[in-house]
Amino acid sequence: MDDRLQRRIQRYGWDRSADHYEGYWRRQLEPAQALLLRMAELEEGERVLDLACGTGLVTLPAADAVGPSGEVVGTDISQRMVELVTERATELGVRHVSFDRMDAEDVGFPDASFDAVLCGLGLMYVPDPLRSLQEMLRVLKPGGRAVCAVWGARKNCGWAEIFPIVDSRVSTEVCPLFFQLGTGEALSMTYEAAGFGEVICKRITTVLEYDGPDSAVGAAFAGGPVAMAYARFDDETREAAHAEYRASIEPFRSNAGYRIPGEFVVVHGMKK
Numbered sequence: 001m002d003d004r005l006q007r008r009i010q011r012y013g014w015d016r017s018a019d020h021y022e023g024y025w026r027r028q029l030e031p032a033q034a035l036l037l038r039m040a041e042l043e044e045g046e047r048v049l050d051l052a053c054g055t056g057l058v059t060l061p062a063a064d065a066v067g068p069s070g071e072v073v074g075t076d077i078s079q080r081m082v083e084l085v086t087e088r089a090t091e092l093g094v095r096h097v098s099f100d101r102m103d104a105e106d107v108g109f110p111d112a113s114f115d116a117v118l119c120g121l122g123l124m125y126v127p128d129p130l131r132s133l134q135e136m137l138r139v140l141k142p143g144g145r146a147v148c149a150v151w152g153a154r155k156n157c158g159w160a161e162i163f164p165i166v167d168s169r170v171s172t173e174v175c176p177l178f179f180q181l182g183t184g185e186a187l188s189m190t191y192e193a194a195g196f197g198e199v200i201c202k203r204i205t206t207v208l209e210y211d212g213p214d215s216a217v218g219a220a221f222a223g224g225p226v227a228m229a230y231a232r233f234d235d236e237t238r239e240a241a242h243a244e245y246r247a248s249i250e251p252f253r254s255n256a257g258y259r260i261p262g263e264f265v266v267v268h269g270m271k272k
């Protein structure tokens with residue numbers, strides 16, 4: 001797919017889904033974000049960049065970790081995400097954070113200006129993840145580290161049918177390479193290709209719990225990557241897509257709800 005189209009799908013899709021994001025996904029993504037923050041080992045006084053920061057689920061804990069003597073900058077391709085997280089930081093009175101709308105492939109900061117770069121569940125959406133990792137390396141100080149979390153392999157993510165179900169109803173695939181980085185050693189190898197040393201990869205399994213079909217279907221179709229396509233579906237198309245998705249997660253039924261398996265991959269690398 002054309003890279004510019006993919007960026008537009010992400011940018012405007014996440015604009016649409018930003019206000020629902022935490023309601024549907026906060027609890028589900030927490031294990032990956034917590035592992036990412038543990039692997040980053042942030043210290044007081046450090047300067048940190050959080051790429052694809054979304055509503056700040058990684059940015060704000062990172063700001064806590066570096067304290068007011070440090071600084072965290074969050075960037076995201078979606079203007080709505082940037083607005084939401086800016087409002088939240090202001091409400092919370094966190095002053096050592098700032099936010100900007102920015103593509104993770106084109107990082108507008110000087111060389112060697114951060115101690116750590118983080119990217120939680122964002123790199124799967126970037127058309128050229130190698131370029132993004134090269135940008136992370138460029139803006140890191142020597143000895144600085146980049147830690148990225150992505151979803152794991154398709155076969156280990158029980159909700160994966162959402163993509164073909166939506167793709168079959170639109171003219172282009174909405175997120176063609178979504179599971180690529182989480183498969184095998186792909187993310188570690190991309191780190192190495194970008195020039196990182198001390199590459200450490202951790203893979204964790206998780207369970208996405210939903211109390212019923214409405215929350216399971218809602219979460220899947222409210223996600224940024226499919227939001228643009230879904231917004232154009234008429235009622236009949238929506239109902240057919242919902243029914244197909246419900247059938248795809250039927251094996252994970254648990255009483256009235258669902259326990260859908262998932263997998264995350266978190267990789268750490270250091271600038272030599």
Ligand SMILES: C[S@@+](CC[C@H](N)C(=O)[O-])C[C@H]1O[C@@H](n2cnc3c(N)ncnc32)[C@H](O)[C@@H]1O
Nearest residue numbers: 010014052053054057077078103104120122125
């Ligand atoms: C699943 S959310 C993750 C948000 C946050 N990092 C977290 O852990 O909750 C994915 C985010 O990636 C952003 N995104 C997608 N493509 C991007 C790109 N090319 N550059 C920067 N951000 C991007 C989206 O706007 C969205 O906010």
